Amino acid sequence: MTDAVIDSWRTTLPCTRAEAEAIDAGAVALDAVLMTTEEVEDDREHWRLDAFTENEPDAGMIAALRALVPSAAGVEPVVEPLTAQDWVTLSQAGLEPIREGRFVVHTSAHPIAPPTGGRAFLIDAGQAFGTGHHATTAGCLAMLDGLADRRFANAIDVGTGTGLLAFAVRHLWPEARVMATDIDAKAIDVTAENMAANQVGAIDLVVADGALADPITAGAPYDLVIANILAGPLVSMAPELAAIADANATVILAGLLETQRSQVVAAFEACGCCLEAVDRRGDWTILRLTAGAVRYVPTTPPDPKGRDGWALDL
Known part of the structure; x- marks a missing residue:
């Protein structure tokens, strides 16, 4: 059986609504596509940051993402490879x-x-x-x-x-x-x-x-x-x-x-x-x-x- 080809990577960290709005409103110079999502309706504290990258994120990328969401200090980011069901499909689902x-x-x-x-x-x-x-x-x-x-x-x-x-x-x-x-x-x-x-x-x-x-x-x-x-x-x-x-x-x-x-x-x-x-x-x-x-x-x-x-x- 042929191994699935990894197309991209997704790194996920929790964030607050205020942090999500700051990300959406600011020009962030990262080689990543950033997407913020409300996890719990009308809850300012439970949002999520997803960063989609072509390559596996290195320590520098992880540190840059952490800097965007200070409320996630101490939380280990979830890093996962994406295959044929790539980040575009996931983001539009x-x-x-x-x-x-x-x-x-x-x-x-x-x-x-x-x-x-x-x-x-x-x-x-x-x-x-x-x-x-x-x-x-x-x-x-x-x-x-x-x-x-x-x-x-x-x-x-x-x-x-x-x-x-x-x-x-x-x-x-x-x-x-x-x-x-x-x-x-x-x-x-x-x-x-x-x-x-x-x-x-x-x-x-x-x-x-x-x-x-x-x-x-x-x-x-x-x-x-x-x-x-x-x-x-x-x-x-x-x-x-x-x-x-x-x-x-x-x-x-x-x-x-x-x-x-x-x-x-x-x-x-x-x-x-x-x-x-x-x-x-x-x-x-x-x-x-x-x-x-x-x-x-x-x-x-x-x-x-x-x-x-x-x-x-x-």
Whole structure:
């Protein structure tokens, strides 16, 4: 009998909800896919951190994971190899379909038909954020659904992850030009695969660090700008995002905690934007702003190398 091939490894440690939220909200520089899960419903103390790696974790990786979850001090991590039933399948096994307005998002393990007049998207869990199951992504879907009566001609999804939000834009405004960008080339590959799986077409895919890459500025200005990333990058990228937005453009921001709302809003108000709507989902907040009546032009072009590194939420 042939031994099963080990595809990857999973390391598990207990954590608290506060630690899980800090992991979800922060850019963690580890060569691992991190996933936090509520173990006991509405219990702040019983959460779990799973770290998926291609190779067996060494002492350095274990120490780095322990540093993320101080409450697990003294707890021995569970390290297990994964074979054909790899970490992608395991991570999506418990992801039930979600419904936001006319949209349904599901994995291969839980197929579901869309509502009448709606649209279902197949988005399997993988190495890019945006399955729709995180409050920020679901909230962005709801925000877009609420804008269905408006007209947009040129939209961009910065930090697209799986491409889900760009797909929703393409469904709502089939005549619009749509661009989806990400700092991670792997995320753009995932988006292309999801486009094919969902038969979504006519989306320009761009690998870019920030919003000032040539393909992005060449397509500006955009009358719909979406950025579901992290609070720190949103603040530092505010001049970039405002610079590619058309006058009176709609700007949707997510990936921030409610406690971070004021600093994000202040950064965009300084660039001429005005807060129009807020959707709070637990500790997470989704913002809708309107760009100024005059297109914003920074007096000093933002320096991409001066920004904090930004990454997609898990």
